[in-house]
Ligand code: 13P
């Protein structure tokens with residue numbers, strides 16, 4: 001995409017617009033997508049909002065510009081629709097580190113536990129769960145689990161630890177993490193805090209505890225975005241994937257947004273999976289109706305229950 005001129009990009013965007021009209025397709029995008037993908041999306045949101053949108057659309061085709069577990073969730077909710085993902089390799093380290101069989105063996109050790117799984121997991125793991133949550137509703141949902149139930153939380157230990165602290169509920173945590181949120185450098189954060197002492201630090205709960213402890217506000221991507229609009233500060237140090245800065249800057253053109261670097265100044269604060277999607281791949285998938293998501297019906301039915309429960313339980 002580096003060599004694509006502004007004119008070529010406009011042509012690609014126009015082509016996507018025409019294809020969507022022709023095929024009655026809806027483009028959903030997560031905030032971690034490249035700016036140009038966010039700009040062609042019909043709807044941008046966090047994981048919870050994207051699943052709600054997928055569940056309620058009349059469009060025949062959903063193009064999911066996000067990662068595999070998100071597109072899979074849309075397919076679980078709308079089996080009759082075609083769900084396309086521009087790049088089938090757009091995975092997620094959290095989902096990859098929690099494989100179906102390993103999870104089954106883990107659950108066998110704690111047979112009397114209530115299983116709540118973060119939406120960042122495969123359909124096969126969702127199918128073994130009692131309830132699904134996202135980063136925006138995890139605290140609220142855990143609070144609703146009866147006090148006498150023991151709880152397993154998978155697969156993100158950082159989110160799990162934060163939810164434990166917020167709710168006071170002990171939980172058995174699966175040992176998984178996000179390769180992006182694990183990489184933010186504390187040194188990088190401290191340097192930014194020194195340089196911009198009035199800036200508020202806002203963080204996604206997938207970050208490590210040491211960084212969350214130094215944050216003024218913690219929340220899902222949508223909650224962080226809303227906070228930047230409501231809060232009176234004019235500078236924010238953002239501890240999440242920097243794709244979100246595009247919407248933050250659009251909504252707050254006069255405020256300053258600073259991204260925290262990854263360890264040793266690498267660009268690994270960008271999600272390598274989310275960034276696989278491109279305008280060209282969106283055109284390709286709309287043209288060929290693939291790659292499309294396919295899920296075995298028995299798994300889909302089992303995975304649907306805890307997702308529906310989440311949608312019913314979250315306000
Ligand atoms: P959100 O629930 O905030 O959209 O987060 C999803 C995600 O993958 C964060 O890394």
Ligand code: SF4
Nearest residue numbers: 067092093178180271
């Ligand atoms: Fe998965 Fe992390 Fe990428 Fe989110 S940012 S999709 S949790 S690897």
